[in-house]
Amino acid sequence: MTILADVAAKTRVVIVGGGVLGTMHAVEARQRGFEVVQLEREAEARGASVRNFGLVWVSGRQAGPELGLALRARELWSELGARVPGLGFRAAGSLTLATSDAELALLKEAVTRPDADQRGFELLDAAAVRAVNPALRGEFAGGLHCRLDAIVEPRQVLPALRVHLAGDGYQWLPGREVTEIAPNAVRDHTGAWHQCDLVILCPGAAHTGIAGRYLARSGGVRRVRLQMMQTAPLAGRVTTALADGDSLRYYPAFDLPGRDRLAPQPGVAARARAQLLLVQRADGGLTIGDTHEYAEPFAFDVDEDAYDHLRGRAEALLGVPLPRVQRRWAGVYSEVEPAVPGDGRARVLYHRAEVEPGVVLVTGPGGRGMTCSPAIAEETFR
Ligand SMILES: Cc1cc2nc3c(=O)[nH]c(=O)nc-3n(C[C@H](O)[C@H](O)[C@H](O)COP(=O)(O)OP(=O)(O)OC[C@H]3O[C@@H](n4cnc5c(N)ncnc54)[C@H](O)[C@@H]3O)c2cc1C
Numbered sequence: 098m099t100i101l102a103d104v105a106a107k108t109r110v111v112i113v114g115g116g117v118l119g120t121m122h123a124v125e126a127r128q129r130g131f132e133v134v135q136l137e138r139e140a141e142a143r144g145a146s147v148r149n150f151g152l153v154w155v156s157g158r159q160a161g162p163e164l165g166l167a168l169r170a171r172e173l174w175s176e177l178g179a180r181v182p183g184l185g186f187r188a189a190g191s192l193t194l195a196t197s198d199a200e201l202a203l204l205k206e207a208v209t210r211p212d213a214d215q216r217g218f219e220l221l222d223a224a225a226v227r228a229v230n231p232a233l234r235g236e237f238a239g240g241l242h243c244r245l246d247a248i249v250e251p252r253q254v255l256p257a258l259r260v261h262l263a264g265d266g267y268q269w270l271p272g273r274e275v276t277e278i279a280p281n282a283v284r285d286h287t288g289a290w291h292q293c294d295l296v297i298l299c300p301g302a303a304h305t306g307i308a309g310r311y312l313a314r315s316g317g318v319r320r321v322r323l324q325m326m327q328t329a330p331l332a333g334r335v336t337t338a339l340a341d342g343d344s345l346r347y348y349p350a351f352d353l354p355g356r357d358r359l360a361p362q363p364g365v366a367a368r369a370r371a372q373l374l375l376v377q378r379a380d381g382g383l384t385i386g387d388t389h390e391y392a393e394p395f396a397f398d399v400d401e402d403a404y405d406h407l408r409g410r411a412e413a414l415l416g417v418p419l420p421r422v423q424r425r426w427a428g429v430y431s432e433v434e435p436a437v438p439g440d441g442r443a444r445v446l447y448h449r450a451e452v453e454p455g456v457v458l459v460t461g462p463g464g465r466g467m468t469c470s471p472a473i474a475e476e477t478f479r
Pocket residue numbers: 113114115116117118119136137138139141142143144145146147148149150151152153154273274275276299300301302303306307323324325386387427428429430431460461462463464465466467468469
């Protein structure tokens with residue numbers, strides 16, 4: 098055994114949180130030869146990581162570090178997808194569809210971005226859109242094809258990665274809530290201490306639990322609630338992920354002069370801060386969302402007006418009635434607060450801090466967390 102391998106074999110990492118951030122840290126730690134113990138308070142993770150679209154979304158990222166992180170993550174997802182077929186990784190690409198002249202003009206601006214090639218952007222007219230995705234039989238003026246966007250199956254990713262990790266050197270401990278933190282150690286609710294060389298806390302949107310006192314001190318993270326739904330299987334394939342013109346309002350890549358010329362959103366969509374994103378699941382069902390709620394306390398129920406709006410947008414683009422909605426849910430993610438121009442704060446993409454000696458807290462990746470998780474884990478160990 099070389100000295101390096103010997104050091105690796107003796108390094109023990111405890112990860113708190115069984116969501117995608119925690120699990121990608123487990124993958125990265127095992128790749129480095131470290132011993133990993135991963136604790137999750139639930140019997141199975143049920144937070145944002147299983148409630149999302151499974152979009153590995155490069156298209157909308159801000160130029161610079163955010164795009165760099167997403168591109169690196171996209172490479173890592175692709176490599177992992179080849180090794181772990183259970184992730185359901187597919188390089189399906191996406192289409193962002195314009196239904197008005199102003200939206201189309203903004204897409205035209207987007208393809209002239211200096212980084213358009215890096216994102217795999219191509220502007221398509223309506224006929225070319227239908228050639229790429231024949232399921233689109235509705236009304237639209239054209240679309241932005243992003244070849245780099247990809248899809249994974251969020252309900253499969255975590256168990257599939259754990260099967261991949263299973264064996265000597267990896268221990269999965271579900272049903273263990275961490276209640277105490279000390280240098281290089283955590284204690285779970287059964288009273289058991291877990292000592293190690295490095296603790297990585299990935300508690301997601303649990304801003305008041307073990308991470309509470311650290312986040313209260315540092316500030317700078319907030320929670321965001323989204324509404325989602327999933328239909329019964331649709332006959333026929335939707336070959337790409339889909340976004341409507343409202344998504345141009347939210348993603349920083351489209352913060353271009355033409356954005357100011359977009360017509361106001363319909364009232365219900367503006368109130369819910371809705372954009373249509375649609376992904377066909379491996380079983381044919383359609384995952385459809387989303388909305389954005391920022392002010393707490395969040396609603397405890399889901400709002401049907403927002404669903405009516407999203408269903409209407411999806412049916413208008415697909416040109417067929419949607420299959421029956423089988424599931425509705427809401428999800429909450431943790432997000433670093435966007436920097437306000439002039440407040441002197443650097444824009445960060447997620448929150449990472451050494452909160453005690455040998456204890457690192459990682460959360461707050463926001464709506465890009467599924468996409469960027471493998472690259473965030475890589476950065477933690479780097
Ligand atoms: C509806 C929705 C759609 C989204 N769509 C996308 C998308 O398509 N693409 C994308 O890139 N991102 C998307 N996101 C964002 C993405 O899902 C999140 O950023 C990401 O899943 C966060 O992962 P996480 O592991 O930090 O959090 P979580 O998934 O919330 O996991 C945290 C885990 O820690 C556990 N935990 C907390 N405290 C303790 C404790 N004390 N002891 C033990 N365990 C603990 C929790 O039980 C939980 O399982 C979406 C989010 C939502 C809500």
